[in-house]
Amino acid sequence: MSRKKTKVAIVALVLLAIVTGCVIGSSEADTKGVSGTVNIAGSSALLPLAQSAAKTFMDKNPDSVINTNGGGSGQGLQQVSDGTIDIGDSDLLAEEKLDKKSASKLVDHQVAITAIAPIINKDAGVKNLTTEQLIKVFTGKVTNWKQVGGNDCQIVLVSRPSSSGTRATFEQYALKKHASQSNQSLETDDSGTLIQMIQSVSGSIGYVSLSYLTGDPQVGIVSINGVKPSLKNVYNGKYTVWSYEHMYTKGRPKGAAKAFLQQMLSEEYGKKIEAMGYGVASKLTAAAKATHTK
């Protein structure tokens, strides 16, 4: 009898601890300075950077907790607009996903740049494509690599889901707003899987953000109009297939969220951003910015 009571008591205590833990944890968000909790969610393209930045921030400010999550740009924008998270990551402008009223309440912080590079299976034998050729390949007008100066090898398209921010950027800047052929391409929403597909499927072509190509990915990287996808070429305006990575806050950021964003935008942290394969917005030349005006 008494044994059972102790058991019940233990369960009750554990539950109590969990509940109070939650309450205490959430009340921390209101404290000022560099302690507190910041919840971040959204774009999967920005997630590795957000995670790494969160770790750096928490090492410096041991009293703070930064929670990072993926979920996609749509989720990030919606949740920050609803107020469920503090910072919403997105590849796209809020105006492109949300209605005007909710978008106008969000403040945009352009924390980084993602360049997107076409990657190709080595059997194709192609290292450079003109914009025109790239459009023909992705719209299914040519079906064999020999038609664009490569080996006699079938073209296999590997694409992102149609709601993906990476795909939107690629179609806008690399394909000049031509929609890629959905009914003839393999599709995956995961960059790792996409690289694996390009490695193994003969004659395949796809696109990933440059941050996934920092090691030796065993795939060919295609130059567009003779311009190699690199951060240098993004900064000087020669390579145009890139997008801003946005961190949105509802209204002006406060407390820990503000300190976190300041760290992201600092020159010191910029070096880390570049080491991870992303670009820094402050380094863009006027020529580069001109290609991406709203």
Next chain:
Amino acid sequence: MNKVVQKAIAKDKRWRAVYIACGLLIVALTLLMGAFLLYQGSQTFLKAHHSVWEFLFTSDWAPLDKTGMFGGKVGAAIYIVGSLETCLLGLLICLPFAIGSAVFMTEISPKIGEKFFRPATEIYVSIPSVVYGWFGLTKLVPIIRNAFHPKMGGFSVLAASIVLAIMIFPTITTVAADAIKSVPNSYREGAYGLGATRWQVIGKVVLPAASGGILTGVVLGLARAIGEALAVAMVIGKTRSFATSLLSPTSNLTSAIAADMGNTAQGGEYNLALWSMALLLFIISIVLIVLIHKLGNGKKEK
């Protein structure tokens, strides 16, 4: 003495209340989820004014992706057909192996069956689906690619069906084995007494007698297959077109939902269409579960 009894009764009542509360909570959760799905899933038709016919039977998929904007196309037939064909084909591949194994471990070699075969099969159930997917992506797809040299590099209906077949194999096998085991021994003895061979006893007496239970296993397996997202998504290719052959890629409901749900704007047409697809999956699995109960009851009446 009276006090002890009263105490016991009071305690009984308390625990009874706790259990009823737990049970009701689960029922309420299920109902709430159903209601939520029904609400969200029906918005495509009520708010965005698409017809159910367009959703189910046309294949023009171009929903708009911005909150509050409607007017795109939501034909989901490619995804629906993709889900159905991979599940049915997976079942077709799995069934002979599953029933063969069930017969083996109950009728032919019960000792090996009970000690080794059944535990080994049951372990399969607990393997996470991403492992099946990864196996499919790195082993199965290359095998298909090298054997047939299909145009899209081995990502295909066939690969998805084989992965599904492996995933539902343990479910069907164990349920079928239980059903075969519960066939009374007198049936077998009677058949043997009439001079039937073992093959005849298994094929003509035991399996027909266990058919209700085997069907339950089949439906359970189907329910698992239709809801599987990750493993299928990794090998099906997710090409938005009908499969022209077993070796060509297509897409299905679950992988489309998984790929696009996070990226789409909430309340947008695209998002609503995905909710409708989720609702459709929910309806399919409810139908399957009702079917299980019908099969179970039918068997009892005999």
